[in-house]
Amino acid sequence: MLPEGKSRLFVPKGLCKEGPFPEHYEPIECHFTNAMSSQQSNPLTKIWKSDLAKVAELCDPRFPFIATTFRVTEHWQAGAMTRNLTWQTEMVPEMFVEISPSLAKAKGIAMGDWVKVVSARGEVPARALITPRVGPCICGAPCSRNAVELVGLPWHFGFAGYATGGPDRKRNYAANQLVPMVGDANTMIPEYKAFLCDVQKV
Amino acid sequence: MSKAMLIDTTRCIGCRSCQVACKSWNCLPGVPAVFSEGSNPRYLSSNTYTRVIFREVVRPEGGMGWYFVKRQCMHCNDPACESVCPVGALRKNEDGPVTYDDSKCIGCRYCLMACPFQIPKYQWESAVPLVRKCTFCADRLAIGLSPACAATCPTQALLFGERSDLLTDARQRIEARPDKYVRHIYGETTVGGTSMLYLTTVPFEQLGLELRGLRTDLGDVPYGMHGRQWMGKVPFIALAVGGAALGLYKFNQRRDKVQQAGKEE
Numbered sequence: 001m002l003p004e005g006k007s008r009l010f011v012p013k014g015l016c017k018e019g020p021f022p023e024h025y026e027p028i029e030c031h032f033t034n035a036m037s038s039q040q041s042n043p044l045t046k047i048w049k050s051d052l053a054k055v056a057e058l059c060d061p062r063f064p065f066i067a068t069t070f071r072v073t074e075h076w077q078a079g080a081m082t083r084n085l086t087w088q089t090e091m092v093p094e095m096f097v098e099i100s101p102s103l104a105k106a107k108g109i110a111m112g113d114w115v116k117v118v119s120a121r122g123e124v125p126a127r128a129l130i131t132p133r134v135g136p137c138i139c140g141a142p143c144s145r146n147a148v149e150l151v152g153l154p155w156h157f158g159f160a161g162y163a164t165g166g167p168d169r170k171r172n173y174a175a176n177q178l179v180p181m182v183g184d185a186n187t188m189i190p191e192y193k194a195f196l197c198d199v200q201k202v
Numbered sequence: 203m204s205k206a207m208l209i210d211t212t213r214c215i216g217c218r219s220c221q222v223a224c225k226s227w228n229c230l231p232g233v234p235a236v237f238s239e240g241s242n243p244r245y246l247s248s249n250t251y252t253r254v255i256f257r258e259v260v261r262p263e264g265g266m267g268w269y270f271v272k273r274q275c276m277h278c279n280d281p282a283c284e285s286v287c288p289v290g291a292l293r294k295n296e297d298g299p300v301t302y303d304d305s306k307c308i309g310c311r312y313c314l315m316a317c318p319f320q321i322p323k324y325q326w327e328s329a330v331p332l333v334r335k336c337t338f339c340a341d342r343l344a345i346g347l348s349p350a351c352a353a354t355c356p357t358q359a360l361l362f363g364e365r366s367d368l369l370t371d372a373r374q375r376i377e378a379r380p381d382k383y384v385r386h387i388y389g390e391t392t393v394g395g396t397s398m399l400y401l402t403t404v405p406f407e408q409l410g411l412e413l414r415g416l417r418t419d420l421g422d423v424p425y426g427m428h429g430r431q432w433m434g435k436v437p438f439i440a441l442a443v444g445g446a447a448l449g450l451y452k453f454n455q456r457r458d459k460v461q462q463a464g465k466e467e
Contacts, residue, residue, distance in 0.1 A: 073215075073217040073218070074218065086231060087225050088222070089232065089235070090232040090233050090235040090242055091218055091221065091235075091241070092242065093234075112239060127237040129237075129239060131239075131258060132258070132260050133258070
């Protein structure tokens with residue numbers, strides 16, 4: 001109900017750029033065709049013009065895995081505060097990437113190995129944390145249904161401070177080097193939770 | 203009158219606030235660390251009085267279990283460390299904590315050997331080393347506060363209170379959710395009872411915790427008894443060994459004297 005007592009299908013003004021009904025879109029970087037709609041991803045996605053404005057194609061063979069970013073309880077946001085506290089950094093000291101046992105086996109990666117996570121925007125070194133918490137996910141339209149490995153990275157690490165996320169002080173361990181610089185149509189929230197990547201042994 | 207802590211591991215979310223609160227209250231440094239697949243720091247040390255052990259289990263019937271078990275001094279009712287301490291530096295207080303007196307310790311490290319939970323840690327890196335372990339925040343208890351870890355726990359997985367009340371509470375929890383809990387309170391009778399009481403979903407031996415200082419084969423006999431049994435023998439052994447050494451000394455002296463006398467003649 002609106003202030004004048006009537007309901008509307010479309011919002012007359014303001015930021016909300018949605019249509020009348022909820023719609024499902026796939027992320028801008030995706031391995032699955034949209035099973036819900038003929039429109040693959042949100043046509044009003046905001047793409048900021050910068051060196052990072054590169055996105056992988058649909059089902060890009062260079063980046064065969066889906067990546068997501070997450071937080072851990074021991075750190076706060078990009079870690080500017082918590083990475084400078086010794087009590088916090090001793091609990092989660094180094095950048096890691098969660099990979100499934102099946103992916104680790106396929107790539108010959110052992111627990112704690114340094115690996116390189118690569119996306120269309122950049123690359124990040126990380127320790128391999130092999131865990132069944134992540135694994136192949138199956139999704140997509142019926143004709144193109146396939147299983148794609150999921151990997152997860154915390155985004156608390158960086159390039160300065162007491163702990164940067166690794167032993168090399170000259171390198172940048174921030175997961176935000178990988179994520180797409182695109183925002184959703186309404187609030188410009190960046191799409192940092194789903195993108196494509198590759199995991200390479202170093 | 204004895205205080206205790208009920209550690210309901212089913213409520214723990216593994217945030218490790220307790221580890222930080224412990225270091226904060228006890229003025230312990232964070233040590234440089236590297237990646238660990240479970241939790242960091244990997245071991246208890248003179249700088250780490252408590253840590254949460256992470257156990258990730260893929261259940262055979264499908265799904266996953268993630269178990270968090272906090273480890274620290276158990277504050278036994280009849281502690282083995284106290285019973286072997288030759289100078290009385292370790293003491294079981296009336297209100298629960300097993301405390302350690304820096305000024306009395308002679309650094310014999312019998313407590314390290316005696317503890318069935320491998321809790322006391324030695325300051326190996328120090329020039330004047332002392333034994334360090336969880337104090338149950340005896341200083342906080344003395345002014346009416348709860349231990350730092352229990353005070354900070356966001357999910358009330360650590361409950362501080364009277365031991366008898368907590369045992370009643372623990373039994374009620376098991377009765378209310380028999381599907382959720384193992385019908386055993388670890389610490390109720392373990393080594394004659396401890397001030398730390400654990401409720402768990404799976405038995406500790408299934409999580410491989412017997413190798414991590416939470417043994418389940420310790421029985422109900424108070425471990426202080428073993429310590430007193432052995433330490434009670436020390437004066438007699440010392441006297442016997444001393445007497446034997448003195449006898450040998452005298453015997454050797456006498457033999458030398460006899461030989462000298464033989465040469466002179």
